[in-house]
Amino acid sequence: MNRNDTTARIAHVFSGTLMHSTPRAAVEILHNCVLGVDDKGKIAFIENHRDVVSLSEKWGFETSDIKQLGQYEFLMPGMVDTHIHASQYSYTGTALDLPLLEWLNTYTFPVEAKYKDLDFANNVYTKVVRRTLKNGTTTACYFATIHTDASLVLGELADRFGQRALVGKVCMDCNSAVPQYKESPSECKEETDRFIKELLKKEYTNVKPVVTPRFAPSCSSSLLSELGEIAKNNKLHVQSHISENKEEVELVKTLFPGCRSYTDVYLKHNLLTERTVMAHGCHLTDEELELFRETGSAISHCPNSNISICSGMLNVRNVLNHKVKLGLGTDVAGGYSPSMLDAMRRTLDTSKALTIQDPQHKTLSFEEVFRLATLGGSEALSLDDQIGNFVVGKDFDALRVNICVPDGPIDLFPGEAPKVILEKFLNLGDDRNITEVYVAGRQVVPFPDK
Structure with a gap:
């Protein structure tokens, strides 16, 4: 799913679990993924984490710059x-x-x-x-x-x-x-x-x-x-x-x-x-x-x-x-x-x-x-060519969700699968669990101090 144009600079790289919808699947869970966002706010690539070294060479980012999602974190569309x-x-x-x-x-x-x-x-x-x-x-x-x-x-x-x-x-x-x-x-x-x-x-x-x-x-x-x-x-x-x-x-x-x-x-x-x-x-x-x-x-x-x-x-x-x-x-x-x-x-x-x-x-x-x-x-809203899920070429409108924030509204128990975690967030979660918000690749939450 790589994009042919590799001239764009990579602004963000995330590694971990992605959850989104497609026309065929109401929920699709992508495990151990690496997602890159270019400096125009577009999704540049979505690949398996095992390819991270070759991806970093191809797209010119440092592996140390990758934002690693925790065990109980995931990205979902805005x-x-x-x-x-x-x-x-x-x-x-x-x-x-x-x-x-x-x-x-x-x-x-x-x-x-x-x-x-x-x-x-x-x-x-x-x-x-x-x-x-x-x-x-x-x-x-x-x-x-x-x-x-x-x-x-x-x-x-x-x-x-x-x-x-x-x-x-x-x-x-x-x-x-x-x-x-x-x-x-x-x-x-x-x-x-x-x-x-x-x-x-x-x-x-x-x-x-x-x-x-x-x-x-x-x-x-x-x-x-x-x-x-x-x-x-x-x-x-x-x-x-x-x-x-x-x-x-x-x-x-x-x-x-x-x-x-x-x-x-x-x-x-x-x-x-x-x-x-x-x-x-x-x-x-x-x-x-x-x-x-x-x-x-x-x-x-x-x-x-x-x-x-x-x-x-x-x-x-x-x-x-x-x-x-x-x-x-x-x-x-x-x-x-x-x-x-x-x-x-x-x-x-x-x-x-x-x-x-x-x-x-x-x-x-x-x-x-x-x-x-x-x-x-x-x-x-006839915007599905731009947003709505994680597809290469679409704008990166996304939420970083953390189920285990301190004093948060959700309790987890051993062995709960990612779809269970998603269901708990949808039924029990609130803004405390939404730790970062991105629109067209720009991080807009947390709000800048100024």
Whole structure:
């Protein structure tokens, strides 16, 4: 698996156990491996440790520079949060007592209106980027707010701390209970154009804009059409929400009577593309899932939020059976945890609850959920040619995991195999076990002192 181009300088070399997913294997464990990362942040080689001397001669690194992983350490791909509201982080862990539409008007819109204050925005956005990176989120698909300048601050912070991010300036022109928290269609188009232009002008390597209609109930048909055109003309990602709870689905029927379904609303406005990710999808029909498959659009499964505000339970197995791309999302702050480990655990809980309701339902395995949080997330964001697993030529987005950190949350016992260690980390681990985080070859955690 060596790369033909050996002119690049090697920046990192790791030796030990690698755990990742492939399209064929939900978990593949590579023992006694040597992995090299070049100075462009790409994986240069993955070989057996017995070849380390010849590798060092070929690639020009010193064997003394190798980072040796311990017996209870491993590398895994960075986790991909396909749906998170950075602007809601300030009230994470609270305000989970109302259903979706009341929740938005009572808590979300009043808080998001505060982001016209750039000091407030900088404070919250700094904390959410640092917190998610510490918890192993190397890629985040962020909702910001309607405020262009504050949304640009989020992009700047993601770049500064080294997180790979899609950042969306929220677009909404109707149905807000907070009068100051919406824009006219013309304002929204102008500010979205400005946001995209300004963010692209920064030329951040790993931070890009994403077209972000909040969801169909808060957008007029004309605005949705404008956003569809903007996404097409700029070849950008699209993110929004769909079929989160039943009341919302019924509201969409009344607001868009000419559309056959919630999915049809986005389809008719050219917002379902192979770069689209839609959060939730709890109440999508099989016919709607077929439209997702045909367009190449993806679903972000947000189980913590779905349960916390009693929206519904997505049948992930059914989505996968329809061959629809699917990743996991924390959906802060509807979801009370910014950790993708929590998203994996809640995904398993939801799948088991569906099996309790219907014994014929095939419960997801922890291996499948591991894939959804890594390779699946990269597929959902159409970034799987760059990230998601350990393949020569891909960017090195990775976590160094240590099961035996001092005073950590996991106890080990003699004879436990690597897959058992992985399962324990997914079920019991936390940010203490994630000792190093890399994005495109750059070590971003621990954070530099400055």
